[in-house]
Amino acid sequence: MSERKEPLALSSPESSGQVPAIPERITVQPPTYTYMGQDAEESTLPLSHYLWILKMRRWEILAFVLTSVIATVVVSSRLTPIYESTATIDIDREIPANIVGQNSEMQTDNYDADQFLATQIKLIQSDSVLRPVVQSLKLGEPAKADGARDSQLPTTRAQDAPIHLSNLKVTRPANTYLLLISYRSPNPQLAAEAANQIARSYKQHSYDIRLAATQDESTYMEKQLDALKAKMERSSLALAQFEKDLKVIDPDQKTSILTARLVQLNTELTNAQEDRIHKEAAFNAVKDGSLEAAQASSQGEPLRKLTDSLGEAQQKFESVKLQYGAAHPEYQKAAAAVAELVRQRDDLKDDIVQRVDVEYQQAIEREAELSKAVETSKDESDKLNASSFEYKAVKQEADSDKAIYDELWRKIQEAEINSSFQNSSIRLADSARPALKPTFPDIPLNAALALLISSLLAVGAAVLADVLDNTIRDPEQIQRGMRTDVLGSLPVVKAWRGRLMGPARRKDEKLRTGGQSSSFDEAIRTLRDSILLSDPNRRPHSLLVTSAVPREGKTTVSTRLATAHSLQMRKTLLIDADLRRPGIHGRFGLKNEMGLSTVVQAKIDWRQAVQQMEDYPDLDVLPAGPASRRAADRVGAVLEKILEEAKQGYDLVIVDSPPLLGFAEPLQMAAIVDGVVVITLAGQTSRTALASVLSNLKRLKANVIGVSLNEVREDMSDRYYYYGYYGKYYSKYYKPTKES
DSSP: OOOOOOOOOOOOTTOOSOOOOOOOOOOOOOOOOOOSSHHHHHSOOOHHHHHHHHHHTHHHHHHHHHHHHHHHHHHHHHSOOBEEEEEEEEEOTTSOSOSSSGGGSOOSSSSOHHHHHHHHHHHHTSHHHHHHHHHHHTTTSOOOTTOOSOOOSOTTSOTTSOOOOTTEEEEOOTTSSEEEEEEEESSHHHHHHHHHHHHHHHHHHHHHHHHHHHHHHHHHHHHHHHHHHHHHHHHHHHHHHHHHHHTOSOGGGTHHHHHHHHHHHHHHHHHHHHHHHHHHHHHHHHTTOOHHHHHHSTTOHHHHHHHHHHHHHHHHHHHHHHHSOTTSHHHHHHHHHHHHHHHHHHHHHHHHHHHHHHHHHHHHHHHHHHHHHHHHHHHHHHHHHHHHHHHHHHHHHHHHHHHHHHHHHHHHHHHHHHTTOOOOSEEEEEOOOOOSSOSBOOHHHHHHHHHHHHHHHHHHHHHHHHHHOOBOOOHHHHHHHHOOOEEEEEEOOOSOOSSOOOHHHHHHHHHHTTTHHHHHHHHHHHHHHHHHSSSGGGOOSEEEEEESSSSSSHHHHHHHHHHHHHTTTOOEEEEEOOSSSOOHHHHHTOOOSSSHHHHHTTSSOHHHHOEEOSSOTTEEEEOOOSOOHHHHHHHHHHHHHHHHHHTTTOSEEEEEOOOSTTOSHHHHHHHHSSEEEEEEETTTSBHHHHHHHHHHHHHTTOOEEEEEEEEEOGGGOTTOGGGHHHHHHHHHHOOOOSOO
């Protein structure tokens, strides 16, 4: 352990020797402050914090949940029981709708099942289906004493108003062709009877719709039958007269030979045209005398062979030309051979052009002759076919009229037969029966839902209240959101108020408060060491204790901090610089007739206003003196001089200043002291106020040592769990003695 620092003596007439030198004030680079913005949002709270919230609010949450569940059970038990009965309708898609005709065959894929069943559900809920049931069971009448009838419809409703039963429910089980018609009523017999009658009314209504449609169709077809009969007779007479005038029964047989001949001539003409086009292209290619075109023609094979021979002769001539002169026989022989081959090539090329021309002219003549033959045959065929086309048109009209008349007559007969056929694809598969137990209210389900919903609401409200709380409660809020050190947290002590007691009375206070004051003293000592021991070689000599707004405990912390420092046998000067609302003299029971305000007004020296404490020999107090606004305006310059002179006689000078927000003099004091400690009231000081204070101090380049939370309770954060053990520890292990 390091040696305890010896206290320094005051410079007075009784003191002897030289006062030890105290280092000059150390200016520490102030930290940066950032209000809880982007950085605060980036960091998320751990799960343990939310668990702590639930733990601290467990009794409120439990009370709300129990109240909600009990209220739900009580209300549910007092509700009128409702019974539900269900009738099952089977939609059989394989049953034919008619006994004869096209619809008499089984059809399974003629319609979309989902759309069809959705249509039937709407049809069940329609007025045409419900009105007979409502009138039969008198569901629109007021309920009787025994609950024999439901009051579903107001008695004042007009008779022709559409009917809607709120207790009716029509559903379709998934992947089935079943429709469930459910009806609810306080009377189980009525519920079953209503469900069955609605099912039967729906089935009868479906049959009535089909019957009405069939009758309408039959009536319309009977009106059209007479007109079709007259038209059929006229077309038949026209066909008989045409056959008589043409003197044939089927003129198509006469035109078959001409048609075959015309088809053959058209084929030959098409081939002749293709041949003429090919020969015309060959002639156009060779008529300019090009050697390459002549070689590419159909007659060009001999020319290609002759051209190859000419090439060989020219190669041989070139070889002889290099060896012999023009007068040599070999040279002349080779030259003559080349000339002969050139002549033969030119003659053959001319001959090819003439032959291609002759073939082209022959193709033109053949195409012209075939074209004349086709035109002649076509004229003959058209003359013969004119009568055939007219005959076909008359015959087709007569056949069509007869077919339509026969089809319409058949449909009329089918409609008359099917109109009396009552078979339907809609069947009552299971009749509704009176229920044994009520469907509503379901007390266990309601209680479970109330438990779930109330639990979610209670937990959400607890978390939301914590999120919306804008006050400073947690040291991590300051460290994370404002980038400022938290020097310590001071627990709340409700058992003592008023004047500060001396060492002789502290042991009785420990027993009376159960250790609360002792836990506060421990926190004060921790705060003291956090300020002074963070850097032992650069301790501050002057310290400003301030707050953002009034009533945050800065005066209490100043006095406690000063006494804690003096108990280390270090000379301490406590200055009450709050000239507007002084409070230090009241804590120590001192007179306030003269003090700092008197010094500021240049009436006395500051040493004359200093008062010594009997209970704390190493602690001196400079009260604020009489309140003076002029003194408050001039306190900055005077305080700076006092701090410079106090360095020679005191280890630490603690200045208690007014709140920073709204007053000017704390800013002057913060600029001249070695360090500033900001006191905040846990659970009451807003983050905005603290951020504004730190921003102002940063702008002045003041050395903010840190922030201290005052009146911290165990329920403010999950980091204050240890405060609950201080009182138990002191009450269990502290045994006062005469020396303590």
